[in-house]
Amino acid sequence: MISTGYITNTKSKRKVYGIIGACITLLVPYLLLLNNGNHHLETDQSFCPFKMLTGFPCPGCGITKSLVYFYEGDIYKSLSYHILGPFVIAFALLTIAVLTTELITKKEYFTKWFYSKKLAYTLAIFLAAYHFIRLIYFVYDNSWSSIVHQSIWK
């Protein structure tokens, strides 16, 4: 038998993990921004395992750079790296605010939206369509040798 105390404790723990994860998501690009004096991020090897292996971008490739340029105030560049970059910042801030409020008040808010299957699938379809279009442009804009150069096999 599982006690309700255990469930509450697990839920609170998960919320703390969620807050930590959102803070890391916001903090890492900021630290990269501080260390991006000569814009070396644009030419550095990506740390995405998929990009390193194949040279092609994964659905999430460019989000970190998008966040870095968003912090820098270059919205156009931010959106060109990943259209969902600014959305990630908004989502992370919302997550921190909602989860902190939930921990303090011991109530749950926006569960209808956070666990909405319809919203999640809409986002997945949008992401898939965006990634597909991005891949077409990527192949059109890059030669084979340029794609290989973006992987670790250069």
Added chain:
Amino acid sequence: MESSTQDQLNSQTPIPVFKVDPIMVLVFGLLSCGLYLIYWNIKVAEVFNAVAEKEVISQPVAIFAGCCMPVNIYFYYLAGKEALPKVYQRTGELQKDQSTLLIVLGLFFPIAAAMIVQGDINRLYN
């Protein structure tokens, strides 16, 4: 007595069938440039939730895991810590915690972590 409890557990919730050869997860994942892994995350989350009879991995987490590294790590943490032990319980295997292995693999080679999870899920349908 133990087997009757197991049978009772097995008959409680219908488990969605998602049986794919782990090699095909690798092939589809590479061919679709990672798009297949978003679909895979959603289907695996459905299986895990049915096996655990509670929402272990929510749909938003499953979808975001396909495009955001920290969420992907969280996905494999939940899979290894809470979902896979329930799968092992159903298949009658040792209920070991695979979270460390899956987090490390998820960080460096997510497709390999997906292949391991798929291999374990496939045993549900044997």
